[in-house]
Amino acid sequence: MKTEIPLSKPIRRFLTSTEEILDTEISLLRQADAEPGGTLVDIYTYDIEKNVIILPAQYIGLLKDFVIAKQCTNLLIKGAAAKKSRYLVCSYTEDSVYRGMRQIYLDALKDEAKKETKLPVQKLIQMLFILFAHFNDDINELPWNAIVNASVYHRMPKIRKTQLYHVMKESKTDMDEMMEQETIVPRRYFVLNKAMFYARDMFLAKTLPADELMPVLNIPQMKKFNHLEVKEMLTTRWTQTAWYQSKVFGDNMLAIMERPLNLVKWDAEPTLDYYFDLYKIGVNLTDNLISYMTMRDWFVWEEPKHLLEAHKNKEEFEKKALKKIFGDLITDAWEDG
């Protein structure tokens, strides 16, 4: 790894050891419009020769370091899976899209029956695949987010304060997700989506203790959180929201998350085997969450190429699923919106 970007010592070491463990190369790239959490473009997912971590250009110090630590951990988990066995992700097929969309449709009908103002049919049809894809994205991201954050927390004590800020920020974004569609999305899915993030936040709240909050508290905008524990901060956010009912589901999901994650020896020697174990735990956790949400037949474990191909064919899958669900009732005009 050769970079012009200044890096703190622990991060430089971590980057080097990641390259050594995986026998690969990592490049850092700053981009003005990069995602706040950075983006990992890796050789285990894409047909490329070198891994690239894309960083927001405005992150110049520890915020950038945390993004690198997080994405390196992601890379280690993916790489360990690819080297020790196969790296798989939650993908979808024509049939699984049909099953998912059909289930969402049936649940939406139940909701609609109770509503005074009905959702226009066209909107309801459009919502089916959007919601399906949304859960696909989330299930491929959320369990790993908890694992990666816990790992970084234990391995990189010097950037914990930065991590805390990222976690709080991410949590806020995730909580706001789907809010604009609250009246459209079937209640069950709205609650499940919120519950997933609630569980992730509560797990992290337990993992990141309160004393790490300083010196973030020196920042005027964050003073209102003074004397609050991280756990309290995240809990307060969740309990004061309109989706408090997410807590019931969220607590169950938290238990699902904690069961395997509490057994992890986070400070064990960071070898390829260690990261492969984290991968297996992540797969298991994903399966359990999918099971809990009764979405078992929505997704299939496949290589990343399969998912990339599925994304390319998503419009086709959606059209075919709609034809199967609605038969001749569906017209092209409906499908195209």
Add this chain to the structure above:
Amino acid sequence: MDDASRAKICRRTVMPVKEVVELLKRGKALAKRTKYKEAIIHFEKALSLDPNYPESWLLRATAFIETGRYKEALADCERALALDQNYADAWSKKGLVLYNLERFDEGILASTRATTLNGNDAAAWYIKGVCLDELGRNDEAQEAYGKSLELEIILDMDAERKKVGR
């Protein structure tokens, strides 16, 4: 008025010719698109027209840093500072160059000067932190990192607010 603002006003009293301003503007736009070679040519033209304008030296130094030409960048930072000893951004860039040249002791001095002139320079605080870290001065490094993080978070929150307001 803080030191940085005062220094900025002092520097502005030496007004560059219109052509220099235009060249620098075009050079900056090229650098933003990572076309550093072309950017350097523009900065060089500006310098040939007016070698007494510190910002031209600093901009060329920045382009040199991006292309890994640290020794040339250092020389340019020093030229900028010879013209204006209170040029906070030039001290900040000098700190970064010295870090890249692994001259950590000098890097600390330069970034400390930068943060004295402009306490809100998150990058300078960070460079000070990494240089201190390299020399094993952990407590001092943590202090500098802490300050850098505070400033970065404030900038990030402002950017978020602007994004939401858009």
